[in-house]
Amino acid sequence: MKKDYIFxxxxxxxxxxVGMAQVNMVHHRSGDFGEILRRVLDGLKYVYRTxxxxxxxxxxxxxxMEAAVANCFSPGDKVIVFSGGKFGERFVDISRFFGLDVLVSEYEWGTCANPEVLSRQLRANPDTKGVxxxxxxxxxxxxxxxxxxxxxxxxTPALFIVDAISSLGAIEFETDAWNVDVAxxxxxxxxxxxxxxxxVAVSDKAWKAVESSKLPRYYFCFKSAKKSQSKEIPETPYTPAITLIQAVDVALARIREEGLEKIYERHEVFGKATRAAVRALGLELFAKDNSRANICTSVVSPEGINSGELVKFMRNKFGVFISGGQAKLKGKIFRLAHVGYFDRFDIISQISALEFGLGNFGYEFEPGSGVSACMKVLMESEV
Ligand SMILES: Cc1ncc(COP(=O)(O)O)c(C=O)c1O
Structure with a gap:
């Protein structure tokens, strides 16, 4: 017998x-759907803090990400893109694809981007249109x-565009207070x-850029989205993913019920518990600055163990899905997740599955030491 665990x-x-909310089909040009959409948009504003x-x-x-670029800029506009991983690289790719003048600000994978570097780059490039x-x-x-x-x-006059794809609704993110123009x-x-x-959450500053932007877009158009949403009963310009919107409606109600502060605290505790387990197992954390790394914990695979093989073994043998490394980290790291609908038992199960996996590859450690370290952190908390 094997169960599947998505970690x-x-x-x-x-x-x-949330899954069950997708079973019923309503029509998207109905008042019922308009009410759901209105609630979802309000719920998203709550989560975005905007x-x-x-x-x-x-x-x-x-x-x-593509929509942000296509709606806010014109060909040749200068942007500074911070890139220290696969998703920073994606922003570079999209910006280049749309013909922007891209100044790539690379930072080492596993470290944080440095705000002082941005200050210097903006001083040297006062014509920057976006960061x-x-x-x-x-x-x-x-x-x-x-x-x-x-x-x-x-x-500065530049727009601040932030990829909060894996962070929103999990760790602190303040669209308005942190001056994020497109979140x-x-x-x-x-x-x-x-x-x-x-x-996407779009600020007034960004709207001014949207008005003058000359890049082509059809489906991903902020102006048409705004026009449809501004109707008495809000709509989308084209057929929306109706059942997913019904699902996120339920998820947002759950988020409101738990409350953002509690959610942030839960992610912080689970991040801490996972890092404690990793250290107790004698493994090395890949992220050097991990004080805020409460979405997923990246771990250097032990000498002689290909992380892809470890991930595959855990998946095939136990149905436990963790992630390996991406791009240049393929085979070198694995990632333990703790974002979204995770409870303390998921965290413990993930660490115990990892211990079984490491044991299979002959890694030497005291069985249960990761679980024990993780439980100690969890036991100090109410989340
Ligand atoms: C930070 C970040 N940016 C961008 C993406 C890409 O998002 P998607 O796969 O939903 O297109 C992901 C997905 O893993 C992500 O985690």
């Missing part, structure tokens, strides 16, 4: 009532200091919903 940083586990317009697209998170940063760089586990970056960008997210991480919805 990846996206897609993440989906609560039963008064800005929020739009929903039927795509994975990457669609909203892109990944909040939680899921490929390395690192979480960047969006607040510090936002303070710097806000003093991007997706359904399948902190929002505990199946993949297929992407979200």
């Amino acid at each position: 990846t940083p996206g897609p993440t586990p989906v609560p039963l009532d 008064k800005n317009d929020v739009f929903i697209f039927a795509s994975s998170g990457t669609g909203a 892109m940063l990944t909040h939680s760089e899921t490929s390395t586990g690192v979480v960047n200091d969006v607040e510090a970056f936002g303070q710097i960008v806000a003093q 991007i997210s997706g359904s399948q991480k902190g929002l505990m919903t199946p993949p297929g919805l992407s979200f």
